[in-house]
Amino acid sequence: MNIEDAELIKDFVIESQEHLGDIEKDFLTMELQGAEIDLDLVNHVFRAIHSIKGAAGFLGLPVLESLAHREEEVLNKIRNREVIPTVEVVSTLLSATDGLKELLDCIEVSNDMDVSEKIAALDRILSGSSESNDTEAANPSDDSQRDNEQLVKESEATLDQATAAVETLVNEDSTPSPSDATASNDDTAPSPVATPAPKPTPKPTKQVEAAKSPSSLSSDSSPAETSIRVDVGLLDTLMNQVGELVLARNQMLQFAERFDDNEYNTTSQRLNLITSELQEGVMKTRMQPIGNVWSKFPRLVRDLAQICEKEVRIEMQGKETELDKTIIEAIKDPLTHLVRNTVDHGIESPDVREAYGKDREGCLMLRAFHEGGQVNIEICDDGAGLNVDRIRTKAIEKSVITEQQAQSMDEQEICNLIFAPGFSTAEKVSNVSGRGVGMDVVKTNIEKIGGTLDLESHSGLGTTVRIKIPLTLAIIPALLVKCAENRFAIPQVNLMELVRLEGEQATSKIDWIQNAPVYRLRGQLLPLVDLRNILGKAPKERADNVESEVINIVVLRADDQQFGLIVESINDTEEIVVKPLSAQIKELPVYSGATILGDGSVALILDVLGVAQRGRVLQSSGSRNPGSQDDSSNAEAERLQSLLVLGIGQKRQVAMHMSQVARLEQVPDHMIEEANGQSVIQYRGKILPLIDMASVLGVPRSRTVTPGDDGEASTELASELTNQVVVYSEDGRSFGLVVDRIIDIVEADIDLVESTSGNGLLGSAIIQDRVIDLLDLPTVIQSAGHRLA
Amino acid sequence: MIDDDQICTFYLDEQVFGVEVKAVQEVIRYQNMTEVPLADESVCGLINLRGQIVTAIDLRTRMGLPEREPEQLPMNIIVRSACGNATSFLVDRIGEVKEVDNQNFELPPGTLRGDARELVRGAYKTETDLILILDMERAMTVMDA
Incomplete structure (x- = not known):
């Protein structure tokens, strides 16, 4: 040939x-x-x-x-x-x-x-x-x-x-x-x-x-x-060149202002206009309607329905919604998987449907629309919805979560467990779906392209899976920040909010638990990470006077975990063109790419996940739990965990998971009231029962604060005694654990020695050369005479 | 031994080096670079080469030679590897393009030390100088810190 x-x-x-x-x-x-x-x-x-x-x-x-x-x-x-x-x-x-x-x-x-x-x-x-x-x-x-x-x-x-x-x-x-x-x-x-x-x-x-x-x-x-076939590589090159043209135009426009020549101005304005249109046009060439992916679904649904002996009708809305070609390719498989799952698990068999008074024919609805610079894709069915109980049982069985965790999770959280790795509820493995590697792969694939996935289920009424993905991978909105004289771009998708602390606030609002700074963001503890630190730069010198001290915190989300990134200054948001990194620096996990800014200089794009991992905010990816109230469990014990170490009595130290800590408060003695034979405080308009850890653990309470251990408390000791209270929430109820000292936050690889159950402890472990007991909070609360809802 | 009979020469710490002419895309003056924290120390930064982001590697650091005087600005030699990746080598100054004869090629002298020995493929004897031929692909490959 x-x-x-x-x-x-x-x-x-x-x-x-x-x-x-x-x-x-x-x-x-x-x-x-x-x-x-x-x-x-x-x-x-x-x-x-x-x-x-x-x-x-x-x-x-x-x-x-x-x-x-x-x-x-x-x-x-x-x-x-x-x-x-x-x-x-x-x-x-x-x-x-x-x-x-x-x-x-x-x-x-x-x-x-x-x-x-x-x-x-x-x-x-x-x-x-x-x-x-x-x-x-x-x-x-x-x-x-x-x-x-x-x-x-x-x-x-x-x-x-x-x-x-x-x-x-x-x-x-x-x-x-x-x-x-x-x-x-x-x-x-x-x-x-x-x-x-x-x-x-x-x-x-x-x-x-x-x-x-x-x-x-x-x-x-x-x-x-009316159409020709063009190599995508050629389009990419074309787009790069147009990008360059845009930069050249920007520089030319700056000249135009300086020269103040009428003819020159007119020409440069025309160039400006043409360039913008050209850029838009080239961008469009890469866009394809989502209908291209959907077109194979009617067939898929028909075949599946036949195999599963179900009657399913497929409806589509917003077929013409356009997406970048690379994204279209990337979502093809996840979408197919979701559609398959819906037909196999979501929609009931005709007889069952009839018994519930529904149409024999189930309806699978695909919807796509643009919203806020993102594309929304919804896959809805009018099937049975997720079986929360079964998911819970299965999740415990497969030790995705522990029984304790299951108790503290609401329905929504349970439903989202189907995206956890190694989870499949299918009683028997059918050749359609249910091989146990499914939904978690769907989730990772969607997240890989900067998308998010959300599931909503109503028992008996149906399930809706919502996917949000960026319009294009090539151009993303990003926030530009400055650190150590370098500019960095942070993808907008990871950005939650910006916090600026000035003058007095800059020092008072940040709590230091030993070497770990935390900021109380609306009562929630937000771990802070200094970008200088992450990048291996020397820490910034402190300003001479307190007034000029400014701390900029960029609140980011990586893998469902929020953290604050301290940067020197926050510049602007800009639409950036993502370019890959060269082989020499590709392996650095804190960068996801580079971009050329409006002035022609190069800026690195931060990989928020990589930054979080380097800053040790995130536990290594596998150990993350979907529930917000992570409990300690033996299954996880061998992994690195973030613990809050508390001092009780003179010598005793106990620890609890950072994820269990809702807030840290200091409560002066006079705030404590008595109700129903319990110590309570008024807290955010509610009654917060206090549990004295010393009495729970049978340790004499010590109010003497060792100097240097907690400087703040010792100064306040003079005027009034304050209580350190750790606020812990479970099942929508909050409790205040009264402890003597808050000692440290440690990252530790715990090797738990189990203790006899019932005494409020999960066991003991050696953490930073000390034997520390790990609290079993539900038991602690029960033994203090509180019933969980 | 090289395939090309023309080499582009440059200077590093008063020593003459050479790379094959056909691998060299262009030579440009010093440009402002964007620093890459955490990267290998020989990675000087990123430059914008007409819309393409190119990593600059300081050959002095790469070869383990003493650092350049601060007032001495290096030059960029943009080279392309066999698979088309562009990299910029920072050198002290650029020399001329020389015709060479493979008869005058010799393997690197045993006295060459450490890093440099790995990155030099051999030497060409000319009447006045000894031109060390850089192993471009190796010089481009930088292990991450």
């Missing part, structure tokens, strides 16, 4: 794939129309298959040609109203179309591939109708003679197929084919006839086919005339 041929074949493959891409839905429409066929539609499909057949013959691809030929014959019969496109016929046609696609996908070896089964299935339809029309029936046998070469190969397999065919036909009741016996006879018939037949010279046939195809093409070429 010479290069020219290879070129030709490549073009043929792309063109044929396009042809096949949009006939699937036509088949489905044909199925719906049944006997009332729409001739234009059938003609459209016929022409598509015909052009593939013609070109395949011309290019010397006999297997592909023969399959396409059979399919064409069947379509011809449908066109002549000799065959009614019933479910079975359409299924056969669809599977034949799949066969064509497979052949196209591996075109080099297509001549050695076996499609005899598909051809046999098509033959069955052809022979089924041959009873009614003998002249037409002559055609297929002619063709089979032409393909005799192949049929010789197939003859061994034919017997098996015949048996299989009988079996299939037994299950069929509405086929136009006459009886099982005739069908199987007809099926085997062509091969003995064909084998002895003299092999006709293939050449003339091919020429005839080739001669036929141009005519069919010209009648079908209206979309081809």
Whole structure:
């Protein structure tokens, strides 16, 4: 095969794939129309298959040609109203179309591939109708003679197929084919006839086919005339160059202001306008409607519904919503998976639906729309919704969460567990879905392209999965910050809010728990990370006077965890073009790319996840739990955990997970009131019961504060005694744990030695050379006489 | 031994080096660079080469040579690797393009030390100088800190 041929074949493959891409839905429409066929539609499909057949013959691809030929014959019969496109016929046609696609996908070896089964299935339809029309029936046998070469190969397999065919036909009741016996006879018939037949010279046939195809093409070429195929790489280069043009224009506009020459100004303004339009135009070339991905779903849903014995209707809204090509590619698989899951698990079987007073036919709705610079995709069904109890049980069984965690999680959180790694509720593994690697992969894939995924389920009413993804990967809105004389870009998707602390606030609002700074953001503890620190720069010198001290905190979210990044200054937001990093610096996890700013200088794009990991804000990715109230558990014990170490009594130290800490408060003695025999305080308009940890653990309370251990407390000791209170929330109820000292936040790899249960401790561990007990908070609360809701 | 018979020469610490001419895309004057914290010390920064972001590697640091005087601004030699990646080498100054003869090629002298030995493929003897041929691909490959 010479290069020219290879070129030709490549073009043929792309063109044929396009042809096949949009006939699937036509088949489905044909199925719906049944006997009332729409001739234009059938003609459209016929022409598509015909052009593939013609070109395949011309290019010397006999297997592909023969399959396409059979399919064409069947379509011809449908066109002549000799065959009614019933479910079975359409299924056969669809599977034949799949066969064509497979052949196209591996075109080099297509001549050695076996499609005899598909051809046999098509033959069955052809022979089924041959009873009614003998002249037409002559055609297929002619063709089979032409393909005799192949049929010789197939003859061994034919017997098996015949048996299989009988079996299939037994299950069929509405086929136009006459009886099982005739069908199987007809099926085997062509091969003995064909084998002895003299092999006709293939050449003339091919020429005839080739001669036929141009005519069919010209009648079908209206979309081809208005569009051309362009390499995506070329578009990327073009876009880069336009980007450069924009920069050059910006510089020129600056000159224009300086020169104040009228003619020059007019020219530069025109250049400005043209450049903007050009940029917009080039951007558009990469956009594709989401309908391109959706187009294969009707077929998928139909097939799945048949397998699962369900009735499902698919509806689509916003097919024309446009997305960048790379994103379209990236969401294809996750979306397919979600649709598959919905049909398999979401929608109930018709009988069950009827029993609940719903339509027998379930509805799967796909919706896409633009909102706030993002594309929203929704996959809704009117099925049973998620079974919260089953998910909870399964999650505990598979130790995705512990029983304690399960208790503290609300329905929404439980539902989101289906995205946790290693989770699948399918009772039995079907070949449709439920292999246990599913939803978590969907979630990671969506997150990889900067998207978010959200699930909403109403028991008995249905489930909605909402996906939000950026319009394009190439250009993202970003916040520019400055640190150590360098500018960095932070993707807007990760950005939650900005906090600026000035003067007195800069020192007073930040709490230091040993070396770990935290900021109380609306009562929640926000761990802080200094970007200078992350980047290995020397810490900034403190300003001489307190007034000029300014701290800028960028509140970011990485993997559901919020943290504050301290930067020197916050510049502006800008739409940036993401460029990959060169091999020398690609491995650095804190950068995700680089970009060229408006003034032509280069800025690095921070990878928020990488920064969080380097700043040790995030526990290493696997140990993160979906619930906000992580409890300690043995399963997680070997992983690195972030703990708050508390001092109780003179010597005793206990620890609790940072994630359990809602707030840290200092409560002066006079605030403590008595209610129902308990110590309480008024806290945010509610009554907060206090639990004295010292008495729970049976340790004498010590109010003496060691100097230097907590400087703040010792100064206040003079005026009034204050209590350190750790606010802990569970099941919507909050408790205040009264402790003597707040000592440190540590990252530790805990090796827990279990203690006897019931004493309020999970066990003991060595943390930073000290033996520290880990609190079992639910038990602590219970033993203090509080009942959990 | 090189495939090209022309080499582009440059100076590092008064020593003459050379790279194949066909690998050199262009030579540009010193540009402001964006620093890359945490990267290997020989990575000087990123430059914007007409819309393409190119990593600049200081060959002095890479070779373990003493640092340049602060007032001496380096030059950028933009080279392209076999797979088309552009990298900028920072050198003291650029020399001329020289025709060389493979007969005068010799393997690196044994006296060459450390890093430099790994990055030099050999030497060409000329009447006046000894031109060390840089192993471009190796010089480009920087291990991350």
